Amino acid sequence: MLPRVSVFLLFFLLLTSPLYGGSVATIDKEELKAKLGESDLVIVDVRAGRDWSTSEFKIENAIRVDGKDLSPLLEFPKENSFVFYCA
Amino acid sequence: MYLNLLLPLAFGLGWTISPDALIMIGNNAGRAGFLFIPAMLVAAMYVFWLRNLAASASTPPAKSHLLYAHNLCTALALVLFLPTGALVTAGFTFNETFVYWFPNFAFAALLLLLVVLVQLAGERWAGYLQLIALALALVPLLFLILAGLFIPVQNSTTAAIVAQPELTETLYPLLGGMLIFLASVPDGGQKKTRQQLFLLLTGLALVVGWGFVSARHLPAEKLATSTIPYIQAAREILGQEGRVLIGITIIAASLGLVNSLFSNALLRLRVYLNSSGSTSNPLKQPRRLAILLFAMAIYTALFTGLAGGEKLESYIFGSLLLWLLGTMAMAFFSPAIQQSGIKKIFIALPAAVAIGFLVLSHVDILLLTLFLFLACAFSLGLTWLSLKKVRRLPQNN
Numbered sequence: 001m002l003p004r005v006s007v008f009l010l011f012f013l014l015l016t017s018p019l020y021g022g023s024v025a026t027i028d029k030e031e032l033k034a035k036l037g038e039s040d041l042v043i044v045d046v047r048a049g050r051d052w053s054t055s056e057f058k059i060e061n062a063i064r065v066d067g068k069d070l071s072p073l074l075e076f077p078k079e080n081s082f083v084f085y086c087a
Numbered sequence: 088m089y090l091n092l093l094l095p096l097a098f099g100l101g102w103t104i105s106p107d108a109l110i111m112i113g114n115n116a117g118r119a120g121f122l123f124i125p126a127m128l129v130a131a132m133y134v135f136w137l138r139n140l141a142a143s144a145s146t147p148p149a150k151s152h153l154l155y156a157h158n159l160c161t162a163l164a165l166v167l168f169l170p171t172g173a174l175v176t177a178g179f180t181f182n183e184t185f186v187y188w189f190p191n192f193a194f195a196a197l198l199l200l201l202v203v204l205v206q207l208a209g210e211r212w213a214g215y216l217q218l219i220a221l222a223l224a225l226v227p228l229l230f231l232i233l234a235g236l237f238i239p240v241q242n243s244t245t246a247a248i249v250a251q252p253e254l255t256e257t258l259y260p261l262l263g264g265m266l267i268f269l270a271s272v273p274d275g276g277q278k279k280t281r282q283q284l285f286l287l288l289t290g291l292a293l294v295v296g297w298g299f300v301s302a303r304h305l306p307a308e309k310l311a312t313s314t315i316p317y318i319q320a321a322r323e324i325l326g327q328e329g330r331v332l333i334g335i336t337i338i339a340a341s342l343g344l345v346n347s348l349f350s351n352a353l354l355r356l357r358v359y360l361n362s363s364g365s366t367s368n369p370l371k372q373p374r375r376l377a378i379l380l381f382a383m384a385i386y387t388a389l390f391t392g393l394a395g396g397e398k399l400e401s402y403i404f405g406s407l408l409l410w411l412l413g414t415m416a417m418a419f420f421s422p423a424i425q426q427s428g429i430k431k432i433f434i435a436l437p438a439a440v441a442i443g444f445l446v447l448s449h450v451d452i453l454l455l456t457l458f459l460f461l462a463c464a465f466s467l468g469l470t471w472l473s474l475k476k477v478r479r480l481p482q483n484n
Contacts, residue, residue: 050394053314054106054176056183056330087191087395 027083040080044073051087059085092285094214097221099270099286101347104224104293104340106176106317107169107403108267113316115260116298117307120252123260123298127291130264133437134414135287138271140424140434141417142279150420152477155355155362156469157413160462162348162355164406170345170385172403174198175394177341184334195389198338202345203382207375210350217346223339227332228297235300235324247307248299256311259448262441266407267294269414270347300324353377363473401451405458408442415439 035041043059045052046067052058062085065072073082102108116123177198178191205216240246268290271283301310301320310316321333356377393399415438418424419431449455 047395049396049399050172050175050179054179056179056315056318 032083035081035083038081040077042073042076042080042082044070044082044084046084046086055087092282093218095282096286096289097214097217097343098347098350100221100225100290100293101217101340101343102169102270103267103290104221104228104336105169105344106173106337106341108294109297109317109337109340110314111263111267112294112298113301113313113320114311115264116302117247117305117310117312117316118252118256119260120247120250120302120307122252122257123248123302124295126257126261127264127267127294127298130261131268131287131291131294134265134268135283137414137418137434137438138283139280140421141271141414142283143421143423152362152473153466153470154413154416154420155359156473157409157416157463157466159352159355159359159469160466161406161409161413162352164402164409164462166348166352166381167384167388168399168402168406169348170199171388171394172399173341173344174385174389177338180334180337184330192389196386198342199345199382199385199389202342202349203378205346206349206353206378213346213350217343217350220339220343220346224336224343225293228293228336231321231324231329231332231336232293232296232300234329235304235320236296238324240304241323242306243303245306247302247305247310250307252307258444262437262444265411265438265441266445269407269410271414349378349381352381359469359473363476397451398454401449401454402458404445404449405455405462408445408455408459409462411438411442 032043043062045058045062045064047055047064048067052064063072067086076082115126119126174195175191178193178195181194182189182191202216205212243249268287270286270290297317297320301316304323305316305320309319313319317333317337318330321329323329325332353374356373360373388394388399415435418434424431424434446452446455446459
């Protein structure tokens with residue numbers, strides 16, 4: 001009984017682990033729309049595969065980056081505002 | 088009588104006007120320019136010739152087990168990877184064109200659920216669904232083709248159809264075009280050739296029609312490199328209304344593709360089980376189990392994010408190459424070859440060149456080669472199982 005409960009609890013914890021992660025600020029489309037054109041704004045499109053290729057809408061001037069390798073963003077000053085968007 | 092002609096056509100067109108095929112058509116039209124039409128004609132004729140030869144094939148027993156195993160392996164690969172891609176495409180199309188607040192993955196899941204329920208209800212209902220899906224897909228597409236032919240072009244000087252393609256760029260549409268015409272009718276005896284011809288001509292008309300209007304309205308580079316050439320062409324032809332029409336086509340065609348691939352996989356499974364000496368009613372409970380297993384595999388692929396990675400494209404491409412390989416292999420065993428004296432090399436050469444060229448020009452050659460190798464190994468494994476089962480059957484003297 002105990003091993004089964006342990007396995008179930010472990011599975012449950014793994015499944016819900018994203019809930020315990022640190023919080024990240026979010027921005028809605030109206031706020032982003034108001035900021036478009038600002039010189040320190042960097043919009044990063046981290047969609048991959050069909051999430052990107054079949055989507056009709058790509059934000060103008062957004063930089064497409066692999067979500068697992070953000071090194072291309074190192075060329076931007078740290079003080080910039082980075083907005084990441086995904087599927 | 089009409090159903091005998093319409094049903095095979097509906098199942099066959101499930102692939103030919105699917106989202107992935109429409110992307111190939113658009114990209115090929117952008118690459119080949121005015122040479123798109125002859126390239127598609129040659130590709131279609133060659134595949135029709137292979138299909139015709141394959142229809143009359145009589146295979147020696149040992150080789151038939153390998154062919155049936157290969158066909159089953161191909162069908163399983165197709166039913167897992169193509170629907171995963173198509174359902175995601177349909178979900179995004181629904182979300183971005185029609186109801187922006189409805190989650191795209193939820194829509195994809197609902198489409199798959201519909202197919203599963205209809206397939207569980209039986210083959211007759213699967214046929215009805217296929218007819219409805221194809222009708223819904225074809226009507227807007229035909230409307231767009233007609234509109235694209237008659238509506239004036241905004242900038243005709245930069246259109247792909249007037250561009251001078253480089254010769255090397257036309258090779259891809261010529262060889263890759265074979266993949267668009269791979270669909271065939273289910274086994275249908277003597278009527279099969281007539282049905283196959285009807286499917287070919289209808290498919291060719293749609294492919295050429297849509298490719299031509301896309302090339303007429305869009306610049307070559309945009310059309311050749313776009314990941315959504317069908318939306319861009321529709322938008323250029325009819326604006327917002329065009330987006331809505333092509334959106335209906337994409338969603339309905341995705342439904343048709345998934346349904347046709349389910350039916351195809353179940354047919355190949357039945358043929359394989361029959362060849363290995365299963366009982367006379369081989370596929371009542373196994374049919375339902377197979378449907379549920381296919382669905383679970385696709386759901387798992389969707390929700391583990393396979394569509395969010397680049398590997399899915401390699402798996403889809405590999406599945407299509409397996410399909411071409413199987414078609415070529417079936418054609419080898421046609422008595423017509425022996426009668427006409429045509430060397431098998433002339434049958435195999437275009438397909439072999441196409442497969443080699445397409446593998447070498449793929450973005451991830453290593454993954455694609457590994458996929459093909461594993462698929463062939465799986466086919467050999469299924470062959471071994473089948474032969475082992477046949478040998479165990481009691482011999483009637």
